[in-house]
Amino acid sequence: MTSATVTAGAARTARRALRLPRVGLHAFLVATAIVWLAPVAWAVFTSFRPYADTAKYGYVSVPHTLSLVNYRNAWTQGEIPKHFLNSMIITLPAIALILLFAASVAFVVARFSFWFNVPLLIFFMAANLLPQQVIITPLYEMYLRIPLPNWLSDTGLAYDSFIGLIAINVAFQTGFCTFVLSNYMKTIPSSLGEAARVDGASVFRQFWGIILPLCRPALAALATLEFTWIYNDFLWAVVLMSSGDKRPITSSLTNLQGVFFTDNNLIAAASVLVALPTLIVFAALQRQFISGLTLGAQKG
Amino acid sequence: MAIDIATRVGTGGARRGKRAVRLSGRDRVTIGVMAGVPLLVVGGLIWFPTIASVVLSFTNWDGIGGVTTAHWVGTENYRQIATIYPPFWPAVKHNLIWLGFLAFVATPFGLLLAYQLDKRIRGSRVYQSIFFMPVVLSFAIIGFIWQLIYSPTQGLINNLFSDPSHGPVTDWLGNPKLNLWAVLVAVCWRHAGYIMILYLAGLKALDPSLREAAAIDGAGEWHAFRTVVFPALRPINIVIIVVTVIEALRAFDIVYIINRGRNGLELLSVLVTNNIIGEASRIGYGSAIAVILIVISIIPIVVFVWSNFSEKQA
Numbered sequence: 001m002t003s004a005t006v007t008a009g010a011a012r013t014a015r016r017a018l019r020l021p022r023v024g025l026h027a028f029l030v031a032t033a034i035v036w037l038a039p040v041a042w043a044v045f046t047s048f049r050p051y052a053d054t055a056k057y058g059y060v061s062v063p064h065t066l067s068l069v070n071y072r073n074a075w076t077q078g079e080i081p082k083h084f085l086n087s088m089i090i091t092l093p094a095i096a097l098i099l100l101f102a103a104s105v106a107f108v109v110a111r112f113s114f115w116f117n118v119p120l121l122i123f124f125m126a127a128n129l130l131p132q133q134v135i136i137t138p139l140y141e142m143y144l145r146i147p148l149p150n151w152l153s154d155t156g157l158a159y160d161s162f163i164g165l166i167a168i169n170v171a172f173q174t175g176f177c178t179f180v181l182s183n184y185m186k187t188i189p190s191s192l193g194e195a196a197r198v199d200g201a202s203v204f205r206q207f208w209g210i211i212l213p214l215c216r217p218a219l220a221a222l223a224t225l226e227f228t229w230i231y232n233d234f235l236w237a238v239v240l241m242s243s244g245d246k247r248p249i250t251s252s253l254t255n256l257q258g259v260f261f262t263d264n265n266l267i268a269a270a271s272v273l274v275a276l277p278t279l280i281v282f283a284a285l286q287r288q289f290i291s292g293l294t295l296g297a298q299k300g
Numbered sequence: 301m302a303i304d305i306a307t308r309v310g311t312g313g314a315r316r317g318k319r320a321v322r323l324s325g326r327d328r329v330t331i332g333v334m335a336g337v338p339l340l341v342v343g344g345l346i347w348f349p350t351i352a353s354v355v356l357s358f359t360n361w362d363g364i365g366g367v368t369t370a371h372w373v374g375t376e377n378y379r380q381i382a383t384i385y386p387p388f389w390p391a392v393k394h395n396l397i398w399l400g401f402l403a404f405v406a407t408p409f410g411l412l413l414a415y416q417l418d419k420r421i422r423g424s425r426v427y428q429s430i431f432f433m434p435v436v437l438s439f440a441i442i443g444f445i446w447q448l449i450y451s452p453t454q455g456l457i458n459n460l461f462s463d464p465s466h467g468p469v470t471d472w473l474g475n476p477k478l479n480l481w482a483v484l485v486a487v488c489w490r491h492a493g494y495i496m497i498l499y500l501a502g503l504k505a506l507d508p509s510l511r512e513a514a515a516i517d518g519a520g521e522w523h524a525f526r527t528v529v530f531p532a533l534r535p536i537n538i539v540i541i542v543v544t545v546i547e548a549l550r551a552f553d554i555v556y557i558i559n560r561g562r563n564g565l566e567l568l569s570v571l572v573t574n575n576i577i578g579e580a581s582r583i584g585y586g587s588a589i590a591v592i593l594i595v596i597s598i599i600p601i602v603v604f605v606w607s608n609f610s611e612k613q614a
Contacts, residue, residue, distance in 0.1 A: 025416055029423075032413070033430045039489065040433070042456050043445045060459040101341065104334035112331070120335060122605050127346040129542070129601045131549040131593050133572040137586040138352035139345070140576050141363055171345035174338055203327040207334070232438030234553040239577055250438050253557060264447075264454040271444040275437055282436040286429060289436070293494075294501035 040275075047071065047268035054265060070269035078256045078270055080249065084277075087248035089162050090237075091230045094169040095223055101170065102177030102222070103215065107207045109178075110185035111193055121182060128175030132235050139168065143240055160242045168240065169230050177222050180295045184218040185211060221292030224285045228278050249274050350594065357587035377584040385585065391566040394480055398487075398567070399548035406488040407544050410495025415525065417496070418503040432497055434490040443557035446486040447473065476564025483554055483565065491547065495540060502536030503529075538607045542600040549597055568593060 046059065048066045057064060074080060105124060109117045146158035153161030188211060196206050212219075237251035244255045253274065260266040282289055323331070357377055361370035381388045413431055417424045434442065449456045450472035453464045457472065472482040510528055530537075552569040555561040561570030568589050575586030 022421070025419075025421065029416065029421075029427050033427060036430050036434070036489065036493075038456075039445050039449055039486075043448055046448055054454070058459060059454050059456065101338035105338050108331055108335045118609060120339070122609075123339070123347075124342060125608075126601050126605060127342050129546055129597065129604065130346065130350065131546065131569065131597055133550075133552070133569040134353060134590045134594050134597070135346060135349035136572060137576055137583060137590060138349035138356060141583070142349065142352075167341070168345055171342050174342055178338075203323070203330045207330075228436050232440070234438060234440045234556070235573070238556070239573060250440050253440050253444060257557075262454075264451055267444055268448055271441055271448075275441050275445075278436040278438075279433070282433065286432075290432070290497055293497055 043268045043271050046265055047272050049265060051263060051265050059264075070265045071273065074256075074260075074266050074270040074273060077259055077266075078252075079245070080270070080273055082245065083247060083249040083252040086162070086246060086252075087231055087250070090165050090169065090248050091227060094166045094173070094230050095226045097166070097170045098173050098177055098226055099219055099222060101174045102181050103212060103219070104207070105174075105178045106181035106185050107211055110182045111190070111206075111211065121178065124175040124178040126175070128172065128179075132172070136235070136239055140239055159240060160246065162246070164240055165236055165248070168236050169233060172236075173226055173229065176296060177226070180222060180292070181215060181218055183295065184215055188214055217288075217291075218295065220285075221288040221295060224281060224288040225292035227281060228289070231278060353587045353590040353594070356583055357591045359584060361583045363581060363583045373584070377582075377588040381585055381588055387566045387571055388589075390564075391568045391571050394564075394566055395548060395551070395568050397480060398484065398551055399545065401484045401488070402491055402544045402548050405484075406491040407495050407540060409488065410492040411499050411540075413492060413496040414499035414503060415529075418500060428496070428500070432493040435493045435497070437490065439487075439490070439551075439553035440557045442486055442490055443554040446482075446489075447558065450482055473558055474563070479558070479564045483558065487551070487554065491544075494543070498536060498540060498543070499533070502533050506532055535607070538603060542604040545600040546597060549593055 045063075046054070047070050048068070049063045050065055050067050050069050053063055053065050054061075102124075105120065108114070109121050114120075140159075143159035143164055144157060146164075147156060148158055148161060148163060150156055152163050155161060158164035158167070192210055192214075193206050196210055201209070231248070232250055233248070234251050234253075237247050238254065241247050241251070244252065247255070253270075256267070256270050260270065356370070358372055358374060359370040360373045360376070361367060413427075417427055437445075448454070452458060452469040452471045452474070455472070458464045458469050462469065470478070473479045506529065510532055511524060513528070550569065551567055552561075552573070555565040555567055555570060556573070559565055561567055561574070572586045572589050572593075575582050575589075
């Protein structure tokens with residue numbers, strides 16, 4: 001803590017004085033960690049127990065049988081593979097477009113000094129801060145009236161189409177990424193762009209060939225974050241999609257409730273399955289995830 | 301065209317701004333497309349509907365047929381939701397409780413976790429991962445997972461602390477006096493981790509000499525935190541306030557998953573949604589509530605934008 005910089009003697013007394021509070025601190029943290037892990041641990045535990053086992057011995061009991069039967073049922077009855085696929089059809093193109101749009105705007109704002117830079121940035125940032133319900137009513141009516149060719153949407157409308165969901169996710173999330181990327185690009189020395197300009201590189205070459213590759217860490221962090229956010233989206237799909245079988249996995253949970261009714265063991269297995277992709281992404285890319293969030297909270 | 305701009309910029313020499321930018325016509329088109337396409341997408345899908353919400357809130361449009369069938373009704377929708385729309389005031393109350401709970405329980409708890417983990421303690425990274433884990437889960441899944449805890453006969457709490465097969469059980473999510481608080485505990489589980497990560501970044505960015513100075517002064521830990529550390533976190537505090545208010549206004553998924561936002565779990569966001577896809581669809585009501593959300597959310601948005609850009613100039 002502070003002991004590193006004060007004198008050695010003072011440090012020793014400080015450390016001795018610290019020892020007791022440290023025990024209390026660890027006790028507090030361990031207790032909190034147990035409370036924090038309990039809901040997920042409970043879901044995992046319940047998911048491995050067949051319904052008969054919990055019915056016979058109670059939910060809080062030593063299990064007599066463990067099996068994957070709940071997972072098998074959730075997987076097939078809940079049609080989870082189909083909804084997983086729907087989620088990917090929406091999430092992956094949306095991430096690519098968000099990063100492309102955000103990087104483009106950020107490049108214009110961060111690397112040139114136009115009079116409209118600040119208003120433009122506010123235009124994008126503020127769009128991401130609005131509560132979604134502010135726009136959902138007119139958006140729903142718009143989607144019912146925007147015609148799309150049949151190869152883009154089998155309903156012929158933006159409503160109830162993958163492209164419609166991709167579009168709203170892109171529009172809503174671009175602001176956050178623009179903000180983060182513009183701050184990031186401002187830290188790249190302007191001499192880099194100037195050298196290229198002297199060599200006669202076009203604006204597009206400067207963007208695509210020089211600035212964008214340097215933004216790779218920020219882009220990775222944002223991609224991780226956006227994957228989680230779009231995968232976790234619930235409202236857009238619930239309102240803008242009517243067909244249950246086209247819904248991405250998170251919003252299909254409303255269907256699962258009807259299918260599984262009150263079988264908590266099945267609900268537990270479905271919860272674990274749906275949560276798994278984001279938990280895996282978090283476990284594998286925790287650093288990117290957190291740096292994306294904290295980049296967004298810092299000032300440029 | 302290209303030559304024209306090039307010569308004008310060229311003869312202008314070093315213009316105002318960071319550096320003299322010589323943009324050819326093609327470069328201007330590139331910049332126009334790079335900023336213009338996202339501008340159209342965000343303008344058309346976010347700002348246009350925002351304005352449409354405001355306009356529609358003053359009409360009696362029923363959503364059937366063209367918008368031309370709508371008539372101006374002035375503030376009639378607002379008068380009606382305030383007087384003859386039963387779920388409105390409970391929703392306002394619940395949103396305020398939600399905000400209060402986030403602001404005075406969940407956020408301070410997140411700050412407490414961040415402050416403790418910022419001390420160089422063993423296993424800090426492990427604790428951080430555990431406390432942050434709920435943040436990657438959607439509120440819909442959190443609703444699912446906590447139903448397993450709160451369920452009256454099959455839930456963890458009632459089975460742990462009582463015997464649900466005998467006697468009355470507490471229906472945590474069904475009792476309208478309890479369910480909002482039960483949900484808020486689950487919301488806190490996620491919110492605290494989010495706040496913790498933001499504050500940890502803020503604390504790491506602090507000048508360590510600040511706290512040392514306070515410690516040498518002989519200030520107690522709480523005193524040093526209150527007078528030195530917390531005020532120094534001002535920039536991050538603004539972000540936290542904005543995040544907290546916006547999260548409280550956006551709250552929707554978890555109550556919708558639990559009971560479609562009824563019976564003690566009404567929220568403004570739910571009322572908007574019910575007026576689109578619910579049983580009673582009144583475009584005017586939904587839009588009027590949306591406008592109320594806009595008016596409230598404008599405050600944190602302006603605070604955030606203003607603090608971000610004013611401090612950048614300084």
